[in-house]
Amino acid sequence: MKPIQLKITFIIATVLLLVFIFGGLVTYSIADISKYNTSKIETLSKTPGDLSEVYIKNWQNQIKYKEKKIWIFAGLLLMTIISGLFFLRHYLISRIFAPLFEMTVKMLDFLNGKFSYTFETPTQDEMGQLQTTFNSMAQEVLRNMEELKALDEAKSDFLNIASHELRTPMTSIKGSLGLITAGALGKLNDEVMSLMKIAESETDRLIRLTNDILDMAKIEARKMPLKQGWCNLEDILNKTIEGLLGFSTASNVKIKLHEFRPISVFADPDRFQQILTNLLSNAIKFSPTSKPVEVIVVAQQSKQIVIQVRDHGKGMSPEQKSVLFQKFRQATSADNPLVKGTGLGLAIAKALVEEHHGEIGVDSKPNEGSTFFFTLPQWKYNDLAEMKAS
Amino acid sequence: MKILLAEDDESISKITKMTLELIGKHKVTAVFDGEHACKLANEKDFDLILLDGMMPKMNGLDVCRAVKAGPKGSVPVIFLSAKSQESDIREALRVGAIGYIQKPFEPATVCQQIEKIMKEYGEKVA
Numbered sequence A: 001m002k003p004i005q006l007k008i009t010f011i012i013a014t015v016l017l018l019v020f021i022f023g024g025l026v027t028y029s030i031a032d033i034s035k036y037n038t039s040k041i042e043t044l045s046k047t048p049g050d051l052s053e054v055y056i057k058n059w060q061n062q063i064k065y066k067e068k069k070i071w072i073f074a075g076l077l078l079m080t081i082i083s084g085l086f087f088l089r090h091y092l093i094s095r096i097f098a099p100l101f102e103m104t105v106k107m108l109d110f111l112n113g114k115f116s117y118t119f120e121t122p123t124q125d126e127m128g129q130l131q132t133t134f135n136s137m138a139q140e141v142l143r144n145m146e147e148l149k150a151l152d153e154a155k156s157d158f159l160n161i162a163s164h165e166l167r168t169p170m171t172s173i174k175g176s177l178g179l180i181t182a183g184a185l186g187k188l189n190d191e192v193m194s195l196m197k198i199a200e201s202e203t204d205r206l207i208r209l210t211n212d213i214l215d216m217a218k219i220e221a222r223k224m225p226l227k228q229g230w231c232n233l234e235d236i237l238n239k240t241i242e243g244l245l246g247f248s249t250a251s252n253v254k255i256k257l258h259e260f261r262p263i264s265v266f267a268d269p270d271r272f273q274q275i276l277t278n279l280l281s282n283a284i285k286f287s288p289t290s291k292p293v294e295v296i297v298v299a300q301q302s303k304q305i306v307i308q309v310r311d312h313g314k315g316m317s318p319e320q321k322s323v324l325f326q327k328f329r330q331a332t333s334a335d336n337p338l339v340k341g342t343g344l345g346l347a348i349a350k351a352l353v354e355e356h357h358g359e360i361g362v363d364s365k366p367n368e369g370s371t372f373f374f375t376l377p378q379w380k381y382n383d384l385a386e387m388k389a390s
Numbered sequence B: 001m002k003i004l005l006a007e008d009d010e011s012i013s014k015i016t017k018m019t020l021e022l023i024g025k026h027k028v029t030a031v032f033d034g035e036h037a038c039k040l041a042n043e044k045d046f047d048l049i050l051l052d053g054m055m056p057k058m059n060g061l062d063v064c065r066a067v068k069a070g071p072k073g074s075v076p077v078i079f080l081s082a083k084s085q086e087s088d089i090r091e092a093l094r095v096g097a098i099g100y101i102q103k104p105f106e107p108a109t110v111c112q113q114i115e116k117i118m119k120e121y122g123e124k125v126a
C-alpha cells in the first residue's frame, strides 16, 4: 500500500461518513418534520362520517410514514457500516499491515548488512515498541561489527608490518651472504666458504619458514584474496618445475611432466604455483634418486580437473595420512625421523586449494610411493571455447 | 649502465649498490626516499631506475607515476618488491614499470634478472 492510496482510502471513508451522516440526518429530519402525513391525519379526523375509514386511512398513512423512516434508518445504518469498513481498512493498513511490511523490509535490509536502516520515529503504540526494540538491536549489532572491523584492521596492519619488518632484515642478511659467497669481495678460503654456505642455506630456510608462517596467518585471517583469472596450465606447471630446478638437481631427482591436451584453469597463478611447489618439493624430498617425480593432469570430462604429483618414495600409512594436512604436523615414525621443514607446506596447499573450491588428497601405501592430487572445478580446453564446468 | 636506486632501508641499499657495482659493473646512485628519487630522476640522465615499493614521503608507485609523467618518462623502471606488495606491483606494471624483482633477492642473480628484464623490454620496444 502506497501512502497516497492510504490517504485516498481515508479521505473516501471520511467523505462517505460525513455525507451519509449529514445527508441521512437531513433526510431523516425532513421526513420527520414534513407535516404532510400528520396534517393529512388531522384533516381526515376532522371530517365527520365514516370514522373507521378515517381511522384506516390514518393508520395506512402512519404505516407509510414509518416505512419511510425505517428505510431511511436502514440506509443510514448501511452507509455508516460501509464508511466504518473503510475506516477499518484504513486503520488496519496504516497501523498494522504497513508497519509490518516496513518491519519486513527493514529486516531484509538488515539481513543484507544495512544495519543503519532503522526506524527514525517509532510510533507510540505496540508497533512502536517493536520498532524501538529493533532499533536497539540494530545499534548493538552495528557496534559489535565496528569493534570487529577495528580488530580485523589491526590484525591486517600487524600482518603487513610483520611481513615487512621480518623480510627487510632477511633481505639484508641474504644479500650480504650472497655477495660474499659469490666472490664479489675476493676469494674465500674453503673453511670460511663452507661456513658461509651454511649461513646462506639456513637463511633461505628462515626465509621460507617466515613466508610460510605469514601465509598461513594471512589465510587464516582471510587476508589473502585470490586474484583469479584464466591461465594456461602448461605454462604454470613448467614455471613451477623451473623454479624447483635448483632443489631437484641438488637432490638428484628428475621431474617428469606427462603430456596432456592443452588446458586453461581459472585460478590465481601465484597461488596455484605455490600449491604445486609445496607438493612437488615434498615429492622431491621423499623420492629416491633413481625414480622421477611425475606430474599428471587428468581432465575428467565435464567435471573437474585433477592434478597429480606422484613419487616413488617410502609412502605412508593411513595414520600418517590423517595428520598430513594439519599445520605443523609431520608424518613422523621410527623409520621416518623428523625431516627438515615446519609441516606447514601441506596445510597451506590445502587452504589454497579450498579457496579455489577444489579438493586435495593423497593416495599412498607404505613403501609404494605417494600420489598427492588436487582438483580445480573451473577449467576449459584451450581449443574449445566453452567452459567445461562451473 | 647508470642506475638510480631508491631504497629506504640502508642495509639493503648498501648491499644492492655493492651487488650492482661489483657484480654488474654498473654505476649506482642511491637515494633513500621517494621525493629524492623523483627529483634526481627528472634532473639527471639514468639508464635504469630501481624503486622500492614502500618508502617514506612518496612510495614507489607514486615515484613511478611521477617519473613516467615527467621529462624523463622513457627511462625504464624496475621495482624491488617484498612479497606483501604484490598488488602494488601489478599496479606498478600498469603505471609503466617494466618488471619487478622479488625481495629477498639473490645477489648472484639479481644482475642477470635485471639484464633479462631489460633485454625483453628492449625487444618489445624495437
Ligand SMILES: Nc1ncnc2c1ncn2[C@@H]1O[C@H](COP(=O)(O)OP(=O)(O)OP(=O)(O)O)[C@@H](O)[C@H]1O
Residues within 6 Å of the ligand: A212, A278, A282, A283, A286, A311, A313, A314, A315, A316, A324, A329, A330, A331, A332, A339, A340, A341, A342, A343, A344, A345, A346, A347, A370
Ligand atoms: N610425498 C611424500 N611422501 C612421504 N611423506 C610425505 C610426502 N609429502 C608429505 N609427507 C609427509 O607429510 C608431512 C607434512 O608435509 P608438509 O609439506 O606439510 O611439511 P614439511 O614438508 O615437513 O615442511 P614444509 O613444507 O613446511 O617445509 C611431511 O613432513 C612428511 O612426513
Ligand SMILES: [Mg+2]
Residues within 6 Å of the ligand: A278, A281, A282, A341, A344, A345, A346
Ligand atoms: Mg613440504
